[in-house]
Amino acid sequence: MARQLPVAPEPNRLLKVWRRVLERRLRTRLRAKVALEIHDNTHTMLTFQRQRSMWRLRLHHMFLAAPDDVVQALAGFVRNGDPDASVMLDRYIERNRAYIRRLSPAQMRKRIRLEPEGQHHDLERIFARLNERYFDSGIDAAITYGPAPRVRGPRKSIKMGSYSADSKVIRIHPALDQPLVPRYFVEWIVFHEMLHHVYRTRRGDDGRRCIHPPEMMEHEKRFHDYSRAQAWERENLDLLLRARVTPA
Numbered sequence: 001m002a003r004q005l006p007v008a009p010e011p012n013r014l015l016k017v018w019r020r021v022l023e024r025r026l027r028t029r030l031r032a033k034v035a036l037e038i039h040d041n042t043h044t045m046l047t048f049q050r051q052r053s054m055w056r057l058r059l060h061h062m063f064l065a066a067p068d069d070v071v072q073a074l075a076g077f078v079r080n081g082d083p084d085a086s087v088m089l090d091r092y093i094e095r096n097r098a099y100i101r102r103l104s105p106a107q108m109r110k111r112i113r114l115e116p117e118g119q120h121h122d123l124e125r126i127f128a129r130l131n132e133r134y135f136d137s138g139i140d141a142a143i144t145y146g147p148a149p150r151v152r153g154p155r156k157s158i159k160m161g162s163y164s165a166d167s168k169v170i171r172i173h174p175a176l177d178q179p180l181v182p183r184y185f186v187e188w189i190v191f192h193e194m195l196h197h198v199y200r201t202r203r204g205d206d207g208r209r210c211i212h213p214p215e216m217m218e219h220e221k222r223f224h225d226y227s228r229a230q231a232w233e234r235e236n237l238d239l240l241l242r243a244r245v246t247p248a
C-alpha cells in the first residue's frame with residue numbers, strides 16, 4: 001500500500017484565507033463591510049469604491065502581509081483620502097516593488113504602438129541596415145517615432161532619441177522625419193540608440209549612473225558618417241528646435 005504523502009495546503013486556499021484576514025482587519029478599522037479583491041496588476045496597486053454601506057477594495061497581493069500601520073493607512077486613505085496615509089502607502093509600495101510582476105519586453109512592446117514608417121525616413125529600414133552592417137543583425141529591439149512631447153514656445157533642447165531597456169524599444173523624435181534632415185544624420189541617432197542596447201547604464205566609481213560609458217562613446221566613432229553627422233548637428237540644431245511636430 002502506498003504511503004500517503006503529507007498534503008500541502010493548496011495555494012488558492014491559502015490566498016482565500018489571507019484575503020479574509022485582511023478583509024477583517026480592514027473591516028475593524030473602517031467600521032463597515034469590506035469586500036476585498038486581490039490582484040497581480042503591474043501598474044495600479046490600489047483602487048476602491050463605496051457601494052452603499054460597503055467598501056469595495058482591489059489591492060495588489062503585496063498588501064496581504066501589510067503590517068498594522070499600513071492597514072491603518074489603507075483605512076485612512078479609503079475613508080477620507082488622508083494625505084499622510086497616501087504617503088505611507090506610496091512608501092510601502094516602493095519598498096515592495098520586488099513583488100510586482102515584471103512584464104517581459106515582448107509583453108511591454110504589445111502595449112506600445114510602433115510607428116516606424118514616417119513620411120521621409122523609414123526607421124525600420126534604417127535600423128535593419130545598421131543592424132546588419134554593424135551588429136551582425138544581433139540587435140533584438142524595436143524602433144518607432146516617439147510621440148512628440150508637447151512643448152510650449154521655442155524649444156531649448158531636443159531629445160532626438162531614447163532607448164528603453166525594459167521594452168527594448170528605440171524611440172526617435174518625429175522632428176527628424178523631415179526632408180531637410182539628411183539620412184546619415186537619422187542613421188547616426190539610430191546608431192547611438194542601438195549602442196544603448198549594447199552598453200547598459202551602469203554605476204560609475206562615484207556611484208552615479210553612467211549613461212554613456214567611455215567605451216560606448218569610443219564605439220560610436222565607428223559610425224561611417226560620424227564627423228559629418230556631428231557637423232550637421234552643430235549647424236542645424238536650430239532647424240530641429242524650430243520643427244513643428246503635431247503630437248500623434
Ligand SMILES: [Zn+2]
Nearest residue numbers: 192196211212
Ligand atoms: Zn545616449
